[in-house]
Amino acid sequence: MWYKAVAMWRSYHRPLAVSATSGMTAMFFFETVPAEVSNNFRNVRLAFFELRKWKQAIIIKLYRSSTLTVPWIPNRSYYMPVSSSRLPLSMLIAQKRFCSRHPARIQPQFYTHYHSGAENVSHPVPTLKSTQSFNRAFTAGIQASNRLTNASRVAQHIITALDQFGSLYFDIAGEEVDIETDPSHFYSRLVNAIHDAKRRVILSSLYVGTGLKEQHLVEALSERLKSVSDLQVQIVIDYTRGTRGVRSSKDLLQCIAQEDRGQVFLYKTPKLSPVLEKALRPPFNEVVGLQHTKIYIVDDVLVLSGANLSSDYFNHRQDRYIFIKNDDVASWFASLVQTISNISLQLSPNGKILSPQIDPQNGMAIAGHIQSLITSSRWKCSPQSGEAVKRMNEARTNESVERISVSDTRIYPLIQMGIFRIRQEEESMSAILNSLPNEAHVDMATGYFNLSEAIQKAIFSSKAFFRIICASPEANGFLGARGIRGHIPAAYTYLLSSFLENLPSTARIDVEEYTRQNWTFHAKGLWIRDSASSCPAVTICGSSNFGKRSADRDLEAQAVIVTSNHTLQKALNDEVEKLSMYSHSITLEELCMPPRRPAIWESLATRVIRSFF
Secondary structure (H helix, E strand, C coil), rough: EEEEEEEEEEECCCEECCCCCCCCCCCCCCCCCCCCCCCCCCCEEECCCCCHHHHHCCCCCEEEECCCCECCCCCCCCCCCCCCCCHHHHHHHHHHHHHHHHEEEEEEEEEEEEEECCCEEEEEEEEEEEEEHHHHHHHHHHHHHHHHHCHHHHHHHHHHHHHHHCCCCCEECHHHHEEEHHHHHHHHHHHHHHHCCEEEEEEECCCCCCCCCHHHHHHHHHHHHCCCCEEEEEEEEEHHHCCCCCCCHHCCCCCHHHHCCCCEEEEECCCCCCCHHHHHHHHHHHHCCCCCCEEEEECCCEEECCCCHHHHHHHCEEEEEEECHHHHHHHHHHHHHHHHHCCCCEEEECEEEEEECCCCCCCCHHHHHHHHHHHHHCCCCCCHHHHHHHHHHCHHHHHHHHHHHHCCCCEEEEEEEEHHHEHHHHHHHHHHHHHCCCEEEEEEECCCCCCCHHHHHHHHCCEEEEEEECCCHHHHHCCCHHHHHHHHHHHHHHHHHHHHHCCCCEEEEEEEEEEECCCCCCEEEEEEEEECCCCEEEEEECCCCEEEHHHHHEEEEEEEEEEECCHHHHHHHHHHHHHHEEEEECCCCHHHCCCCCHHHHHHHHHHHHHHHH
16 A cells, blocks of 8 residues: 655755656655654655756655655656665666666556546556566666766766756667768668568658659568568658659659558648648748658668658768667657657558648647657557567566666657747757867757757857868759759858857857768768867767758757767767868858858848748
């Protein structure tokens, strides 16, 4: 039986308020039940340690045994009765993190009941299969955390900054992460993985091209669907970009939609009203908002990239490609893709467009779904990953502990969906940049330099040194485009010159432009290291360009990767140095001189429409 007590401040002896928005938990252990606890457990005053940065507001429940537990998490409860002992606060925090991040080691066994406001609420109470298994897992989790924070100063600062938000993370081994730098290798590895797919293929991209390589990829996918009875395929693209042209992505993917286990979704931003859709003809209807995530999953392998599935990105368009072989991480991103699918149009076998499962105009409901995904450790996998769900629910403690015991890399997923008021990436990026020490060195890449106000402010106020790599006009994908789009490279030149003009005197920022003959530049992300002479211990990779439209209009997904694995750190260093090989420094004076100086009308137009590109 559980008994309710009230948490009291040690100094003020005043009860804590119960907050329905709290997402944290904590545990406190005593060798014996405090003497002041009477037999009837009423009017109990217990010391509560304030963890201000996690904003806990908790109801305490007292177990009849000698273990005192503070377990309350609204909607996502974990109750963890374990062997009683006196633990320092730092270990309690580590235990709290470990329990909430590794639900695969927990099994629901019974329910408890508590009173919350005017409602009585019942929640499942997961407990570990055995105290011995928990102790092994807990110790392994602490060792993994220590490896990360002890190996790098910037890692310690960044982990602390992200934990303030209660950010979801996954601890994995550095050997599970592989950095690819060549676009042709990215294509070949993706196609080979599809040829060997057994369980699921999930592709989330802005669009799929219609060239020979894209056709080969889709044909491989279709053939694999027919030959493997358990394979599930899910493809998500943007509606406006995916239906553009005489032969579009939608047309190419029709063969997948015709398969029983193939699904094709087209996200259409709710901001594109019928009036706007008629007024803005392609491609200008794409400025309103896009499905911009680039998430590619084959079985237990996740590829995070900024590259679309198009010939340019398979040949001579430089981007980033991070392969992560971990089923838990892949399944989380699969659940994200499923969430986007639920608010997207679906391509039917006969070519008709079906309405979404959830009306994208219902912003509050969608925001709730997404918020629960990014704040809860008990996230739900997509239907396509049923086997993954089954495996995660199985008792596999020994295997998991062995994996955690060698983990030296932590992955924090980040989402930015400003249209649904989800600004996790922007908030986390600002916290990361503001937390960096004076000696830290940051490399930042973006194919389209148009920083959001929040990120620009964080860069200006950061103590770290920055090297920013962006596309030169020759490496901009819009160079030579017809009509107004051909002036976009000049617009980015204006934005870059404005950034340099506004640099504070204390800022330490160098800017380089990527120029490589017959290549365009589309790489985006951050590499963060302790000093200029060390290898990066942290990287951020995904679809976001850190710009105005990324923050406010598009759907974006990426990840923060923190590692103490020396091989992975060297691979990250080689990746950014390869970009730097084709980059050269640029100054404000050069940007203000012909032929780089934009025309007056180009500058004025950029000020007006900068949030659209």
